[in-house]
Amino acid sequence: MSVLKNATFIRGSCIRTIKFSTSVFCKSKDFEVSDHYIDEVLTSESVYNDVAYNYLTVGDSHNCLIIQPYVKWGPRKLSISPQEQLEEAVSLIKTLPSWTVQDTISVPLETLTKKSLFKSGSMEKLSRIIQKNPSISAVFINASSLKKVTNIILQENFRLPILDRYKIVMQILKLHATSKHAKLQVALAELYFVQRKAQLDNLFTSSDSETMKLMFQSREQKLKKAIQELRNQRMLLRSKRKKLDYPLVAVVGYTNAGKTCLIKALTGDETLQPKNQLFATLDVTVHSGILPSGMEVLYVDTVGFLSDIPTNLIECFVATLEDAVFADVILHVEDLSSSCFKYKRNHVLTTLNELSSQSGHCNIMDKVISVGNKIDLAEIVEESDLVTVSAKNGIGLNNLRSHLEKAILKFTARQILTVKIPNGGDEIRWLYKNSTVVSEIPSEDNQQLIKAKIIITDSNLRKFRHNFIGNVRKS
Ligand SMILES: Nc1nc2c(ncn2[C@@H]2O[C@H](COP(=O)(O)OP(=O)(O)OP(=O)(O)O)[C@@H](O)[C@H]2O)c(=O)[nH]1
Numbered sequence: 001m002s003v004l005k006n007a008t009f010i011r012g013s014c015i016r017t018i019k020f021s022t023s024v025f026c027k028s029k030d031f032e033v034s035d036h037y038i039d040e041v042l043t044s045e046s047v048y049n050d051v052a053y054n055y056l057t058v059g060d061s062h063n064c065l066i067i068q069p070y071v072k073w074g075p076r077k078l079s080i081s082p083q084e085q086l087e088e089a090v091s092l093i094k095t096l097p098s099w100t101v102q103d104t105i106s107v108p109l110e111t112l113t114k115k116s117l118f119k120s121g122s123m124e125k126l127s128r129i130i131q132k133n134p135s136i137s138a139v140f141i142n143a144s145s146l147k148k149v150t151n152i153i154l155q156e157n158f159r160l161p162i163l164d165r166y167k168i169v170m171q172i173l174k175l176h177a178t179s180k181h182a183k184l185q186v187a188l189a190e191l192y193f194v195q196r197k198a199q200l201d202n203l204f205t206s207s208d209s210e211t212m213k214l215m216f217q218s219r220e221q222k223l224k225k226a227i228q229e230l231r232n233q234r235m236l237l238r239s240k241r242k243k244l245d246y247p248l249v250a251v252v253g254y255t256n257a258g259k260t261c262l263i264k265a266l267t268g269d270e271t272l273q274p275k276n277q278l279f280a281t282l283d284v285t286v287h288s289g290i291l292p293s294g295m296e297v298l299y300v301d302t303v304g305f306l307s308d309i310p311t312n313l314i315e316c317f318v319a320t321l322e323d324a325v326f327a328d329v330i331l332h333v334e335d336l337s338s339s340c341f342k343y344k345r346n347h348v349l350t351t352l353n354e355l356s357s358q359s360g361h362c363n364i365m366d367k368v369i370s371v372g373n374k375i376d377l378a379e380i381v382e383e384s385d386l387v388t389v390s391a392k393n394g395i396g397l398n399n400l401r402s403h404l405e406k407a408i409l410k411f412t413a414r415q416i417l418t419v420k421i422p423n424g425g426d427e428i429r430w431l432y433k434n435s436t437v438v439s440e441i442p443s444e445d446n447q448q449l450i451k452a453k454i455i456i457t458d459s460n461l462r463k464f465r466h467n468f469i470g471n472v473r474k475s
């Protein structure tokens with residue numbers, strides 16, 4: 001034991017991949033709220049189904065004319081160009097199977113608040129475009145949510161179904177929701193949508209309004225309760241993970257930025273399926289990976305952000321984004337090939353900021369690492385604060401891992417050390433339990449000692465010193 005008096009702590013740098021088990025927390029998708037309970041909550045009453053059907057049905061497929069209204073000048077002018085907005089609208093439509101885009105057009109406006117949206121000249125021009133192309137079966141106005149009166153006027157003029165961003169996003173979410181949690185969140189988003197439409201149509205003031213109101217209220221309560229249950233379970237899982245002491249890295253970003261693809265590249269997890277679709281990921285999943293020192297980390301894949309959608313839709317997915325707030329480091333993945341990546345960046349950072357102040361965590365922006373993805377498709381990048389990668393082609397991944405490791409060591413108060421300890425003693429057993437042992441090699445100068453490279457939190461290091469070195473000193 002006396003050798004421990006001279007136990008040495010050397011800042012280590014050698015690299016070895018440690019073995020790790022794909023344990024329970026990897027790819028954990030659904031949490032254990034009873035299936036029966038969730039099914040019961042998701043099964044809606046026939047009255048609700050009828051009302052919802054009325055508002056949500058948009059047809060199995062459509063050939064769309066996409067119209068981008070935009071304000072040319074003044075404070076309502078956006079930093080994203082109409083062309084870029086149209087590109088996103090096209091992606092939204094293409095995400096829906098068998099839907100196609102027939103034509104796109106942007107229309108400058110003085111204001112977005114006019115009842116008919118468009119002036120009579122523009123309205124006539126648009127009607128002519130529609131008449132000339134009989135293949136067009138619906139008109140998608142790429143605006144967050146249209147007023148009822150606007151919808152009626154446009155429908156009368158164009159004689160086709162009118163769709164807005166809310167309706168299209170709802171279709172995509174419904175299509176992509178496969179897990180219990182995602183289905184519940186989408187059901188809640190759908191309920192808010194239907195409720196708002198029903199209110200606008202004065203359904204709540206009709207003879208059976210009270211029954212209708214109660215029905216909506218009870219459904220909302222049930223859904224919220226089930227979501228809260230899942231949220232509690234997620235919190236439990238999170239605290240269990242914390243006890244296991246694996247650093248947690250949340251991967252966030254605008255939809256389609258390449259978050260899933262990046263996690264796949266960093267972890268080699270073949271089960272992950274990046275897709276060229278918006279809102280491909282609707283579930284939070286966790287995947288383990290190894291950093292250069294051998295440290296094991298958990299990457300959390302999250303739901304993508306999308307600008308210009310009604311806030312109640314975002315609220316339904318806030319629980320999912322809580323994982324970002326609680327993570328040790330946040331990787332903000334940005335698509336460098338997108339011409340409006342700065343607009344998307346602002347949207348993501350603003351939403352994250354709001355989220356963190358709502359949850360009382362004020363400093364989450366300090367733990368954000370900006371990752372510029374799709375560098376293979378991008379032109380010259382002048383952003384110096386970005387770690388650039390191509391998740392698809394595997395470019396820049398080691399550099400990113402190094403950045404990430406430094407950030408984790410800093411934010412989680414961990415150190416990488418090499419300790420000289422007895423071979424097969426209590427010390428190494430303790431270290432296996434309370435730190436990550438990256439490697440063990442025999443000491444050159446003493447056969448009875450080993451050099452163990454460890455990654456350990458400051459608090460555990462103090463315990464180690466106290467348990468072993470301190471005791472030895474006393475003896
Ligand atoms: N060329 C290129 N394509 C990429 C790269 N990274 C991702 N992609 C592609 O971008 C598309 C979106 O990738 P995902 O990883 O699904 O994006 P996401 O951010 O997870 O998207 P959501 O889950 O919908 O929010 C897929 O078609 C990927 O193959 C890259 O570095 N280069």
Ligand SMILES: [Mg+2]
Pocket residue numbers: 259260261274280281301
């Ligand atoms: Mg994804």
